Amino acid sequence: MSAEVAYEKIFERPASLKDAPTHYCPGCGHSIAHRLVAEVLDELSLREKTIGVPPVGCAVLAYNYFNFDMVEAPHGRALAVATGIRRVHPDKFVLTYQGDGDLAAIGTAETIHAANRGERISCIFINNAIYGMTGGQMAPTTLLNQNATTTPGGRNQRLHGNPIDITRMLAVSDGVVFAERCALSSIKGIRRAKKAIKKAFQSQLDDMGFSIVELLSPCPTNWKMSPKDAWAWVNDQMTQTYPLGVIKDTTGYEDKK
Amino acid sequence: MPSEKMLLNGSHVVGEAAVRAGCRYYFGYPITPQNELPEYLSARMQDVGGTFIQGESEVASINMVLGASVAGGRAMTSSSSPGISLKQEGISYMAGMELPAVIVNMMRGGPGLGNIAPSAADYFQATRGGGHGDYRTPVLAPAGSQELAELTFLAFDLADQYRNPVMLLGDGLMGQVMEPVVFPDFIDLENLPKKDWILDGCEGREPRALYSMLLGQQGELYYHNLHLQEKYDQITENEIRWETQGEDNAEMMVVAYGTASRIAESAIEELKAEGFSIGLFRPITLWPFPKPPLRKLAQSIPKVAVFELCMGQMVEDVVLTVGERAEIYFHGLPGGIIPTPAQVADFLRSALKGDGKVGRRIEV
Ligand SMILES: Cc1ncc(C[n+]2csc(CCOP(=O)(O)OP(=O)(O)O)c2C)c(N)n1
Ligand code: SF4
Numbered sequence: 001m002s003a004e005v006a007y008e009k010i011f012e013r014p015a016s017l018k019d020a021p022t023h024y025c026p027g028c029g030h031s032i033a034h035r036l037v038a039e040v041l042d043e044l045s046l047r048e049k050t051i052g053v054p055p056v057g058c059a060v061l062a063y064n065y066f067n068f069d070m071v072e073a074p075h076g077r078a079l080a081v082a083t084g085i086r087r088v089h090p091d092k093f094v095l096t097y098q099g100d101g102d103l104a105a106i107g108t109a110e111t112i113h114a115a116n117r118g119e120r121i122s123c124i125f126i127n128n129a130i131y132g133m134t135g136g137q138m139a140p141t142t143l144l145n146q147n148a149t150t151t152p153g154g155r156n157q158r159l160h161g162n163p164i165d166i167t168r169m170l171a172v173s174d175g176v177v178f179a180e181r182c183a184l185s186s187i188k189g190i191r192r193a194k195k196a197i198k199k200a201f202q203s204q205l206d207d208m209g210f211s212i213v214e215l216l217s218p219c220p221t222n223w224k225m226s227p228k229d230a231w232a233w234v235n236d237q238m239t240q241t242y243p244l245g246v247i248k249d250t251t252g253y254e255d256k257k
Numbered sequence: 258m259p260s261e262k263m264l265l266n267g268s269h270v271v272g273e274a275a276v277r278a279g280c281r282y283y284f285g286y287p288i289t290p291q292n293e294l295p296e297y298l299s300a301r302m303q304d305v306g307g308t309f310i311q312g313e314s315e316v317a318s319i320n321m322v323l324g325a326s327v328a329g330g331r332a333m334t335s336s337s338s339p340g341i342s343l344k345q346e347g348i349s350y351m352a353g354m355e356l357p358a359v360i361v362n363m364m365r366g367g368p369g370l371g372n373i374a375p376s377a378a379d380y381f382q383a384t385r386g387g388g389h390g391d392y393r394t395p396v397l398a399p400a401g402s403q404e405l406a407e408l409t410f411l412a413f414d415l416a417d418q419y420r421n422p423v424m425l426l427g428d429g430l431m432g433q434v435m436e437p438v439v440f441p442d443f444i445d446l447e448n449l450p451k452k453d454w455i456l457d458g459c460e461g462r463e464p465r466a467l468y469s470m471l472l473g474q475q476g477e478l479y480y481h482n483l484h485l486q487e488k489y490d491q492i493t494e495n496e497i498r499w500e501t502q503g504e505d506n507a508e509m510m511v512v513a514y515g516t517a518s519r520i521a522e523s524a525i526e527e528l529k530a531e532g533f534s535i536g537l538f539r540p541i542t543l544w545p546f547p548k549p550p551l552r553k554l555a556q557s558i559p560k561v562a563v564f565e566l567c568m569g570q571m572v573e574d575v576v577l578t579v580g581e582r583a584e585i586y587f588h589g590l591p592g593g594i595i596p597t598p599a600q601v602a603d604f605l606r607s608a609l610k611g612d613g614k615v616g617r618r619i620e621v
Contacts, residue, residue, distance in 0.1 A: 073320065
């Protein structure tokens, strides 16, 4: 019996990912998120229709890993850039992939208004509660008491303000049809995240409006934790400030078990 | 076919010309004195099946332009001075990524919020790149409505040809004034040269990525900058534009662009009536600055008088061009005041005498 008959291939690199080692740190949530996005694009046969906009942040080099058209946006402007692309290509698929600093600090206005216009764009929002790329400064999503290089002694509400729940804020807008928060810190959470991403992408395909999936994502390097502890910290700490689950869903899709 | 002769204000002229030049994507944020342009396009884009978005800011608008451009559309934004300052990061990214776009600046008085009267104080910003990094954008400076229309066409063509943002530099007065215009015919959008670098999904080809970050250890950014510079050299070589009037036997050349050149024309007429022979050199491209023709004139004409609607910005390019070949006089008025031809005529008389009473002699 030949090997081809004896073994069936049941796991491989998605076509939407290039065969390239990433620069992400061990245990980083970005790698997992990349894989999920790529798997869903493959499953929906979207790779050749997709134009992606990575952020300025740790994922700035995402075009080295994603195997579809991509363009760099200035820090925070991914959703404005994506808006321009979407208007030229109403028949294509457009996604942004953004960190918390990109999406919820410097790009807040672009985020809110693209969502509120109901742009047919799907946004993958990586919330790691820290500025990864620049070396661990406070993010808008940094938890109270969390240490960052610019919050000595921990984030203090009076001094540094509150962690921002931008996904919940966005959900208020009629332009947003789907918003869900998942965590990349357990097998179950990762599976859940994939489902959410699929729903978000489907809603764009069905011309419904803006969709966002927030992924609580470990940054072991800047949290100064082992990957294992980082998972635990997401599960125990982050989810208290950012509870998981569907925040808004007006798609009307049935949840398949 | 070109249009009938039409009477429109300058902002509407730019809007109509942009549509005829194939612009189907406009993104902008309101600011006086150019609001008539987005207002016009908000309706006109609906007629032609284009996109008009009033962005949430100038920052967002320029980045929407970036997106539409990378997707292959002819895209434009417009604003006035404070808004143009906000667009500079986006323009720098587009220059780095070599993305075409047209940016209209109907200049107003600054610094800060300044005022809404015509001004030419953004010359440095426009001609020196404006944002961060080593880049240039061609700058076209119309002096009237007909030229506004024609240079709008040219701006889109140059942007595509060189894959670079191009700026159309007018002022608040030009945007408001009504003059008769004959528009060039609609371009055939289907027959524009194909862009083989755009992002439209990778069906049937390898994926493309466009970016300006070049971290590579093999000098990627270094070589990219050399490549950009080669392009800027080509533009400098091929694209200078200017106009001269009355240069034969002139005892002095006035150098002025845009609205200032229109005022200077009237002043020159006044002096002609007094028996003086004065020519006008009007740069149409501010970058690249039309150095060779001006240098040539300065070899035979002993005086050059520079007049600007600001405290002296273009004069630096004149100095770099003319050097010690001719005496250089400068007169500038800060933004917020539209000088009369009589005021400019006083400057020209003073420059002819070299008495320093109006304006000043520039020591090289
Ligand atoms: C205009 C501008 N300001 C600041 C920076 C520096 N900068 C790069 S990435 C970044 C924050 C990244 O944090 P985040 O968006 O949370 O993404 P992460 O790296 O954590 O994935 C900052 C401040 C920049 N590139 N551009
Ligand atoms: S710094 Fe943090 S977010 Fe960036 S790659 Fe490393 S683990 Fe990931």
